[in-house]
Amino acid sequence: MSVVLGTRLMDVSRKVFGQKAFDQMMKMTFYGQFVAGENHQTIKPLIQRNQAxxxxxxxxYSVEEDLTQEEAEKKEME
Structure with missing residues (x-):
């Protein structure tokens, strides 16, 4: 249930704010809480600050893929 609600909230946010503003909000909140950056250049400042x-x-490295229930079950059995 919460996944469905979260997906709906994200869809509405994209429509209300536009993709660019939505992306920025995600980086400043949820995404930014768990992701240091998008490539090796963007993570360097955080790594250096932490090392200090x-x-x-x-x-x-994290990758997500949308699968149907059938595809997920098939991959699970492999």
Missing amino acids: FGVGSVLD
Whole structure:
């Protein structure tokens, strides 16, 4: 239920604010909370700032894909 609500909220936000403003809001809030950047150039300042405080980084590459229920079940069984 919450995924459906979240998807609807995102769709409405895109329509109300436009894609560019929506993208910026996502980077400043939800996306920005969990993602350091979009490429190696954009993550460097954060990594350097964290290193100054003795905090290391763990980098992870994340990819999402929309699948139908049938496709998901098939991939799960592979």
